[in-house]
Amino acid sequence: MVISDYCMFGKIVLISILLVSCSKKKEFDQIKVVGHAATGLEILNSVYHDNSKEAVEMALSIEGCDGVEIDIQLSKDGTLWLFHDDHLDKETNGTGCINELTDSQLSAIEYKTIHKEKLARLEDLNLTLFKGKELFLDIRHVTACSGDFVNVSQVISNLNALGLHAITDFNVHCILSYNQWISPFIGAGFKVDYAIYNLNEFNTCINLYPSISGFVVRNSDFEKNEIEMIKNANKDLYIFEIRSPKGIRSALNKNPDAVITDDIRTTLIEKY
Amino acid sequence: MRYFLYSTIFFLINSIHAKSQDSLNNSIGIQLGITRLDFFTGFRYARSFDKLVPFCTAEMGINRTIFQSRFFPKLGIGSSYFVVNKSKLKIGPQLSFSHSLLKVNSASNHYHNWNEVYLGGRLEIGSKIRLIIEANSGLLNERYYNQISKKKEGLNSLGFNGNIGLLYVW
Numbered sequence: 001m002v003i004s005d006y007c008m009f010g011k012i013v014l015i016s017i018l019l020v021s022c023s024k025k026k027e028f029d030q031i032k033v034v035g036h037a038a039t040g041l042e043i044l045n046s047v048y049h050d051n052s053k054e055a056v057e058m059a060l061s062i063e064g065c066d067g068v069e070i071d072i073q074l075s076k077d078g079t080l081w082l083f084h085d086d087h088l089d090k091e092t093n094g095t096g097c098i099n100e101l102t103d104s105q106l107s108a109i110e111y112k113t114i115h116k117e118k119l120a121r122l123e124d125l126n127l128t129l130f131k132g133k134e135l136f137l138d139i140r141h142v143t144a145c146s147g148d149f150v151n152v153s154q155v156i157s158n159l160n161a162l163g164l165h166a167i168t169d170f171n172v173h174c175i176l177s178y179n180q181w182i183s184p185f186i187g188a189g190f191k192v193d194y195a196i197y198n199l200n201e202f203n204t205c206i207n208l209y210p211s212i213s214g215f216v217v218r219n220s221d222f223e224k225n226e227i228e229m230i231k232n233a234n235k236d237l238y239i240f241e242i243r244s245p246k247g248i249r250s251a252l253n254k255n256p257d258a259v260i261t262d263d264i265r266t267t268l269i270e271k272y
Numbered sequence: 273m274r275y276f277l278y279s280t281i282f283f284l285i286n287s288i289h290a291k292s293q294d295s296l297n298n299s300i301g302i303q304l305g306i307t308r309l310d311f312f313t314g315f316r317y318a319r320s321f322d323k324l325v326p327f328c329t330a331e332m333g334i335n336r337t338i339f340q341s342r343f344f345p346k347l348g349i350g351s352s353y354f355v356v357n358k359s360k361l362k363i364g365p366q367l368s369f370s371h372s373l374l375k376v377n378s379a380s381n382h383y384h385n386w387n388e389v390y391l392g393g394r395l396e397i398g399s400k401i402r403l404i405i406e407a408n409s410g411l412l413n414e415r416y417y418n419q420i421s422k423k424k425e426g427l428n429s430l431g432f433n434g435n436i437g438l439l440y441v442w
Contacts, residue, residue: 061418064377272378
């Protein structure tokens with residue numbers, strides 16, 4: 001091969017890369033991008049631990065991110081804390097469950113990460129950062145260690161004390177997975193999004209609670225036509241458990257109101 | 273930071289010493305690696321001064337560029353110092369710096385930038401055609417436009433990469 005052949009080969013490679021890189025994408029402007037557990041659960045490229053205050057602030061600071069979903073659990077003192085797992089042992093330097101520990105005990109706990117983020121209360125979050133955004137609260141109804149049900153009134157009074165029932169600057173969604181909690185939350189003035197796993201659950205729920213705001217579904221559980229059916233009932237629809245480019249693309253193609261993604265950057269690349 | 277400063281001084285001192293050596297080799301190769309950001313593949317050029325081998329790399333992120341149609345380039349420089357420098361086996365530490373950029377949100381004018389300063393180890397097996405294996409870890413600095421503060425901000429965390437590849441030496 002002479003030098004000109006190498007040059008031609010180089011040009012072909014470069015042009016191919018540019019063509020692949022610049023291909024036109026479908027428009028998904030109306031679909032919101034929401035960070036699952038703030039910047040994603042168990043995601044390699046995340047700087048901060050999921051559900052930490054730092055992760056929430058980082059997610060909200062990324063251009064194109066429309067909000068965050070966070071996991072909420074009640075402490076022994078009746079305060080709402082951000083934490084995903086059932087037990088503290090794996091991810092933090094604490095032991096046991098959130099509901100077994102007092103606020104002062106939880107305040108001393110850090111995640112086992114390089115940044116050693118502290119566990120955060122819901123009240124620790126700077127709510128002014130949420131202006132124009134979406135805040136999804138995935139609220140646990142069972143205490144992991146004892147298996148007892150959480151006192152729903154205590155949860156609602158906590159949310160009310162923070163003024164979240166009357167917020168107008170941003171949207172607060174309560175994600176519930178226990179149907180007995182739907183009526184008390186709707187009664188307290190909250191937007192309720194119920195987690196469902198098949199169409200039968202949707203039909204049951206819509207008949208029992210017609211004023212429910214929307215539904216949260218796993219991407220793998222629902223096809224595009226089923227999503228359309230739910231949206232045609234005038235209910236909001238949010239898809240979660242997506243992280244790979246292929247999964248994100250499939251979720252966006254189903255045209256939900258928002259995707260609750262584990263990889264915000266990958267989702268933004270697919271969206272824009 | 274002190275860790276990187278000492279390493280840099282170590283490499284500079286050795287590069288002065290290495291310039292007096294006769295053996296001079298060029299190598300070009302392809303490599304495939306994993307980082308916290310993506311899988312990367314690309315080219316590597318190096319010129320050896322006895323035990324010291326400065327190099328430069330040009331790579332692209334596979335997932336972003338190929339599977340997401342968003343060009344994700346990365347350029348790097350660095351130097352290896354082979355403490356084991358046999359004709360068919362070379363092992364030693366290396367220091368590297370790389371910069372990558374990606375337009376995450378194409379509706380925006382801002383790029384995400386990543387700077388990586390890594391210290392690690394490198395193994396080369398073979399003479400004319402060499403298999404390379406390396407692993408590095410260190411500072412991963414991410415710079416991006418913060419839509420709340422309306423300015424570019426940086427975040428530091430621990431990064432790593434692992435590469436395998438093939439080199440042609442002449």
